[in-house]
Amino acid sequence: MTMVTEQRYRFWVQGPLPGQNEIVKAAKGFGGRGYGYSRLKKAWTQSIAWLVKAARIPPLKRVRLEFEWVHANRRRDKDNVEGGGAKLAWDSLVVAGVLKNDGWKQNAGSTHTHTLGPKPGVWITVIPVAASNSRLGSSSTPPR
Numbered sequence: 001m002t003m004v005t006e007q008r009y010r011f012w013v014q015g016p017l018p019g020q021n022e023i024v025k026a027a028k029g030f031g032g033r034g035y036g037y038s039r040l041k042k043a044w045t046q047s048i049a050w051l052v053k054a055a056r057i058p059p060l061k062r063v064r065l066e067f068e069w070v071h072a073n074r075r076r077d078k079d080n081v082e083g084g085g086a087k088l089a090w091d092s093l094v095v096a097g098v099l100k101n102d103g104w105k106q107n108a109g110s111t112h113t114h115t116l117g118p119k120p121g122v123w124i125t126v127i128p129v130a131a132s133n134s135r136l137g138s139s140s141t142p143p144r
Contacts, residue, residue: 008125010124012124013048013051017081023041057096062130063093065126067086067110067112067113070115
């Protein structure tokens, strides 16, 4: 009997990563022109992309991400951390050439867990997902 195991790729990003509040603040700087956001996003995306390349993740069609956030304390809201950090991680997979895009066809979703520890950051696990034959991104009207 042949056992098929799910391939996973895991890497560590030293943090803390910027949260949604820091991203919004950067976007509002310089009179709302977004220069601060552009610099912040580029620096973090490039940095994480190098970690993705070092993890030797091959090009993939569709993935699910698992985020294991490690916090030094409980001062930041979980949803703030998830929103900002996850966006940077997805964009980094595109920059590193792992994904063609980070849209509905490539993004199979993500899960988040949070713990406390002496070194803040995040473990990111990339899990390949079989591409569905169904029309991804289509929606139906919910029942009333």
